[in-house]
Amino acid sequence: MLSWHMRFRRAASVLAASTVVMFGWATHAQQPEGRTFRSGVDVTGITVAVRDMDGHLVQDLTRDDFEIYEDGEKQPLTQFTQERVPVSLGVLLDISDSMFGRRIADARTAVDRFLFEQLDHEDEFFILAFNHRPHVLTQWTQMPAVVREALDSIKPTGGTAVYDAVLSSMPLVAKRNKERGALLIVSDGADTASTATFKDVQAALRRSQAFVYAIAIDSPERRAINSAVNPTTLREITNESGGRTEVVQSTSQIADAAAAIADELNHQYVMGFSPAHPPDGKFHTLRVRAKNGAYKVQARRGYVADVPKS
Numbered sequence: 001m002l003s004w005h006m007r008f009r010r011a012a013s014v015l016a017a018s019t020v021v022m023f024g025w026a027t028h029a030q031q032p033e034g035r036t037f038r039s040g041v042d043v044t045g046i047t048v049a050v051r052d053m054d055g056h057l058v059q060d061l062t063r064d065d066f067e068i069y070e071d072g073e074k075q076p077l078t079q080f081t082q083e084r085v086p087v088s089l090g091v092l093l094d095i096s097d098s099m100f101g102r103r104i105a106d107a108r109t110a111v112d113r114f115l116f117e118q119l120d121h122e123d124e125f126f127i128l129a130f131n132h133r134p135h136v137l138t139q140w141t142q143m144p145a146v147v148r149e150a151l152d153s154i155k156p157t158g159g160t161a162v163y164d165a166v167l168s169s170m171p172l173v174a175k176r177n178k179e180r181g182a183l184l185i186v187s188d189g190a191d192t193a194s195t196a197t198f199k200d201v202q203a204a205l206r207r208s209q210a211f212v213y214a215i216a217i218d219s220p221e222r223r224a225i226n227s228a229v230n231p232t233t234l235r236e237i238t239n240e241s242g243g244r245t246e247v248v249q250s251t252s253q254i255a256d257a258a259a260a261i262a263d264e265l266n267h268q269y270v271m272g273f274s275p276a277h278p279p280d281g282k283f284h285t286l287r288v289r290a291k292n293g294a295y296k297v298q299a300r301r302g303y304v305a306d307v308p309k310s
Helices: 004-014 102-118 144-152 162-174 198-208 231-241 251-265
Strands: 044-051 066-070 073-075 079-081 087-094 124-130 134-136 180-187 211-217 245-248 269-273 283-290 296-298 302-304
Touching: 044 066, 044 283, 066 269, 087 102, 087 162, 102 144, 102 180, 102 251, 124 144, 124 162, 134 162, 162 180, 162 198, 162 231, 180 231, 180 251, 198 231, 198 302, 211 231, 211 251, 231 245, 245 251, 283 296
Parallel strands: 087 124, 087 180, 180 211, 211 245
Antiparallel strands: 044 269, 044 296, 066 073, 066 283, 079 269, 124 134, 283 302
């Protein structure tokens, strides 16, 4: 069976595209462990989900159905695949004291099913638990036993530091072994303990090319207003990156929310274009448009074209 990268190059050749030099995709289907992905070289890549007016995923589009704009200027679409591209996904799990008892049990079960039943055996994962500080529980792995041992070891306590958790995940995301990089945040609390700010997280994500999903547990139970989860804050993180936030009212609903996210991860388009400018260290806006105006396109809104380190 051809690797995704080989299929992608074959398709690009048929479509008279130029030589493929990946921004954050590997130059081989899988890179050696520890090799860092860098952005902004010759191809800027974008992961895209498309929904119809009823909210259903649209799965049969071709490259001719899309347009890409960088800084308001239309760009030729040079790379495209509708085949599923393997993903490196980090799970950022809230283990603050409010997740004690049934909540953490529900979260463990939902995460296990999400990773090992609803995604693909080619994908890889890491687990990062966070309360008032982040705790990296695993490195990249494909082994269920490693993930389950890590999940079983957590004991909820302390405050909530979502922003710090996202920043702490960035070195792992940079050393992923798959083409797509993503994060899933599961949290039931407002950020009360981070030293990092939203702007810090925004800047890091613009350079990482990772897209972010979140499951916000917005319980109807009475809680202090400054400790309840803030879905708006999570949406600010997820929407700009090309992901989204699912809001649930109890941890028993995490499994359904995770299934919806898995479905999206399994049915995304991956495309790219060659910027007219060299890597310049600047932020550039992105807009992906479906020619069918009835479709809603979900993609990241911009990136920083980092200058490669010499």
